[in-house]
Amino acid sequence: MSDMYRNKTMDQIGEGDVGAELKIAGWVENIRDHGGVSFIDLRDMYGVMQVVLKDTGLLKGIRKEECISVEGLIQHRDEETYNPKIPTGTIELEAHSIKMLGKVYRDLPFEVTSSKDIREDVRLKYRYLDLRNQKVKENILFRSKVIRYLREKMTELGFVEIQTPILCASSPEGARDYIVPSRKYKGKFYALPQAPQQYKQLLMVSGFDKYFQIAPCFRDEDARADRSPGEFYQLDFEMSFATQEDVFRVGEEVLTGAFKEFAPEGYEITEAPYPVISYKQAMLEFGTDKPDLRNPLRILDVTEFFQGCTFKPFHKKTVRAIKVHAKLSKGFHEKLLKFAQSIGMGGLGYLEVKEDMSYKGPIDKFIPDEKKTELAELAGLAADDVIFFVADNEERAAKYAGQIRNELGERLELIEKKAYRFCYVNDFPMFELDEETKKVGFTHNPFSMPQGGLEALNTKDPLDILAYQYDIVCNGVELSSGAVRNHDMDVMVKAFEIAGYDEETLKNKFGALYSAFQFGAPPHAGMAPGVDRMIMLLRNEENIREVIAFPMSGTAQDLMCGAPGEVTEQQLREVHIKVRQ
Template sequence: MTMKEGIYRDVTFDKLSEADMGREIRVAGWVENIRDHGGITFVDLRDMYGELQVVLHDDALLKDIGREACVTVKGMLRKRDEETYNPRIPTGTIELAAETVEVLGKVYQQVPFEVMTSKEVREDVRLKYRFLDLRNSKVKDNIVFRSKVISFLRQKMTELGFLEIQTPILCASSPEGARDYIVPSRKYKGQFYALPQAPQQYKQLLMVSGFDKYFQIAPCFRDEDARADRSPGEFYQLDFEMSFATQEDVFAVGEEVLAAAFEKFAPEGYEVTKAPFPIISYTQAMLEFGTDKPDLRNPLRILDVTEFFQRCSFKPFHKKTVRAIKVHAEMSKGFHEKLLKFAQSIGMGGLGYLEVMEDLSYKGPIDKFIPEEMKTEMRELARLEAGDTIFFIADKESRANLYAGQIRTELGEKLDLIEKKAYRFCYVNDFPMYEYDEETKQIGFTHNPFSMPQGGLEALNTKDPLDILAYQYDIVCNGVELSSGAVRNHDIDIMVKAFEIAGYDEETLKAKFGALYNAFQFGAPPHAGMAPGIDRMIMLLCEEENIREVIAFPMSGSAQDLMCGAPGFVTEQQLREVHIKVRD
């Protein structure tokens, strides 16, 4: 190893080995632990790349040194006594005999938690002292890992011919989607910029400009509440768009990039879905999985038995959508009771079931409501065999889907049916273009308002809006939505009609989406794209339950930066400069 003498350090810990024994070196890092053995003191020193044991024979060298102090140490590298080897770390057979120690950064107050175990500390404390939390090797490794994944994604997109272009952070507010973060203008009284929820309009404008393939690691800002898989405030996505492209073209790029990334960075022993990914329509997803984010690691599928039960005498199922889930698994005593309690906890009134006996007869609370002549039909409909149990969920269609999906997940988890060590991808497509809002009593966009309706202008003019599908699609992995995307609407006539159905007249369209409205009158090409979420990808690859574990400086679940104190108050002068008065 070649060492370059430095004022603070000659080498980082990852570069040290037994081959360097007998050399005088200078290292630098943070004090992780101090062990006084009476006349000899051992210090565990940590830098970004590893750990090294330092031995001090002179107590004077310990002056002003405490845990988490930043120090530089000069000394001779030597071999440890064999009985003190530490197999946990690469430098576990060597140590540095200190000759000089200089404190570079003192610790002036008690450290609020042990860095080595910071992941066990309350989240609000961790986030307040995030700069200390990031010294934890696991937390740090997640951020290093994130950097490597993003670097790989950039490389892959460039290899596929995509050009990285940055789009504006200050933009116009959009009336669709989540709540905007708005930024007051100093120069234009009473007017506001917004932070982009996504680079949607700009990337479409790039396609109109003639840039064939665009991508960026795009910051997006949405004033939404936090969830385990959603950071409040901001997130990053691999945003890309392609001209002269179909839905299938986008699918091919998504498959190539995501499959390659997951295969490269997945934990050892994990399987990744090979391209082409399964394609599931929205309607099929809601029926078979009870969600538009299906987890394909769960082998259970939901059946529609609505028509069957309209011919039975079981009144609670009459005039309702009825879903069924068949399971072949050993169930412990009391399992049905526990599952019923779960069903009630999510809002269900009850949970019917039948067990299939060895002679293929049924046992269960609703057996008596199924006529004898229909029992064979039920067996054939659900392909029932001895040892099966079939559960029934009945409600309005939307709630029946929701409840059936939750029961499917609970069964998969409690019966240990979920496939281990696998990343299972699928596309969900053919989303409805519009939905009816029960609160406003109006029709609005279901998904992205810039999507191309299937059937084009003719469908918009002749079909019930609620029957129109859009060229919209999601990528889902293990039940987590990684991306949404669409074939974009590039035709001005279709755009005007599509927004008219959602309650926007042409003047509003010009005012709110003037750039696209104007651009589409100057030879806009067909284009399509998507934007896989980087934070969620890395959360899955790191096997973390909370997305904040893979973000360097995340906000808390209550959308606060506890470390820097945001949001915070500003001065009256600052408010005056942007023409704002805070109301009581």
């Protein structure tokens, strides 16, 4: 290290340096003037050191957050001033000279040490100051360690890191593209990749057996707490001659390994093999395809049972039930009903099970006596249980029951603490019906292999065909999606035909894959766990922007650099674009 500015960083200085003349450099975190003697807390990337100034003239003109270099003597602090919170808490540097390296020319927009309490738009505008905050900085350093671990782990498993293009062709499936106008080809556009999907499949056709990259992906989507607008990173990998189970094993090894390495102390992590839940089962038992397994409550289907009862609102409806073992007050029921109405439900039926196994509740009188035992057996009811009922069309009944399950889990404090619970959700439907157009389209990834292959596509109702498609879910957050890819030309042409694309469109829109698959494509499969979401979970952050160095705001703006911004008329002309007013 050149000692022009410093000859040791804060983490390299300890008791062994007492009596040594040292030079340190960093930012002024705090200034304390005690009359005849003053103190500066000086911070660099690695820690904080107390600087004592017996010559108070040295302090003249120094402001918080200025960048300075200090030369002086390392000495023990007075014992009553020890600070056990920092590694250098027993020593200090007595300053002999101070050199100004970077002045502060105007008032700070906020105190760096408490920046996490400031409004997000202000933090993002001055993100370079926000990143000086210890907690914010630690998230970014932590992210670096996780990514390094993932790289090492994938390499150890025999995967080769290959970068795929950032400028590519626009693709009709998935989210909205970011498009980039071409200067050279008038009226034509590149797109930023929503994922390296086609390229990684082409790498398999090229004979690279196992590929991975920490891939940047770009989607013009609105922000959510767990979704960054604009861009995100994923651990993208693909394997040749691989089945769904082969991909599962790699996903488990990498994610369990990473979570064991980086989870906060005392956390439990799902061991491999992860539970595998079909999409159908997930929608029934959890009311969502992102099940949170920390919540022990499960949803029951009681549709058939209620067709034999006299309660009219449940007739010809899908009826779901959730049982809890708890004595609930009238106030609890009122609050839960209020929540149910706030998410769009008309009401929330329930029954309480009394000591003698009789029922009490608004719908008790509609259940014939001879059917009461049947309900107890169906739902495994015991004394002091409460069972809640949700009735609607199938889709809404599932969604509402899922939300009620989550709410009950939270309110009754049933959700397991200090745990990361993983599962796979598989067997997604290949096709779905568009409610507005009434046309059949792809549910998710159009390049997935349909279960049953060509025969299923030719003989089954498209809405009954499942795909070899799967997600990894952790604590109710979708971490990854993946699939066994469709590498068979005939199957691909037929699948796209069902979704309303003729062979010509397939050739035009996915020309490279269409062509490559005619030259001996191997079976292949893969997935792509989201790096930002992984780190967000490991850091217990509520918002994904806390784990990204320079995130866009929730409104998809870079408030610091002013993007999106206007460009000059000259720039527009070069790419043949005219802005419509």
